[in-house]
Amino acid sequence: MLYQYLKIIAGIAIRIYCRRIVINKPELLREKGPLLLACNHPNSFLDSIILDTLMKQPVWSLARGDVFKKPVYRKGLAALRILPVYRSSEGVENLSENYKTFEACLELFRRNGIITIYSEGKCINEWHLRPLKKGTARLAVKAWEENIPLRILPVALNYSSFTRFGKNLFINFGEPITADVIAGHAADGMRNLEFNNRLRYELEKGVYEIPASDKNQLKEKLSVPVPAVMKVLLFFPGWLGWLINLAPFLVARRNAIRRPKEPGHYDALVMGILLLIYPVYVLLITLLLLFFTHSNWSFCFPLLALFTAWAYVQVKPQFEK
Structure with a gap:
């Protein structure tokens, strides 16, 4: 109930907070699960709010584990369909909790759910695609090993600003990735590498590479007349x-x-x-x-x-x- 209420409120707010949202393949917003949205991560939890409001089917998100420390936060975030992912910097003792999140993701995929994952790991306000972590590949490969017909949809998010109210947002979807991408590879390391190479190829097509100091290029690529x-x-x-x-x-x-x-x-x-x-x-x-x-x-x-x-x-x- 809380998730549905906030999705309606956020859906209205996003149309004001974002001056214009331009999507290269809007028909993909109606995609159904099992689906993993593999995104770059330029703008903290605003990335999740926007994707949650735009996708027709409810979306679960993965978030940094330190915000789950207090039980009341954990319950509230669970109600908002958010699962924790812990980094070593948040305590080695918490890393075992990631196995629970991993299994929860697989169960959601079995029930035809949609999950958002940020393949770069950390959020940085920039117009640049950083090296991809292994988490997306591991989750996808494990789902395929269990015969879950999971598709991975690359999502490139490009904001005109990270500080201004009324920004433009360009969302570029890549081609969906299926289990065929790892066909012929037996070793986990090779499968993960092949997957990340394909995912990076798709994201590179959609993430704008713009130096922060290049104001002219920002205006050229991210303005809307x-x-x-x-x-x-x-x-x-x-x-x-x-x-x-x-x-x-x-x-x-x-x-x-x-x-x-x-x-x-x-x-x-x-x-x-x-x-x-x-x-x-x-x-x-x-x-x-x-x-x-x-x-x-x-x-x-x-x-x-x-x-x-x-x-x-x-x-x-x-x-x-």
């Missing part, structure tokens, strides 16, 4: 949206700046905080309007807030000057 008539029509609604929605955004930004223990999570934290506080903010303003005006028009405020926020995102500059 806005018709002049649209800019004119949305100018006043857009700036009204800036006034209406400034307060919750400033609260989210202030808290996001304070919280990260390591770089790479600011963007996702802003989105996550807004998902929590924005519905409360809109409800509070609606009730205040109703209290002072006694008008049923007050109930239109949520739609006004959302529309004007969307309008502002459409007309604001896409990149830093």
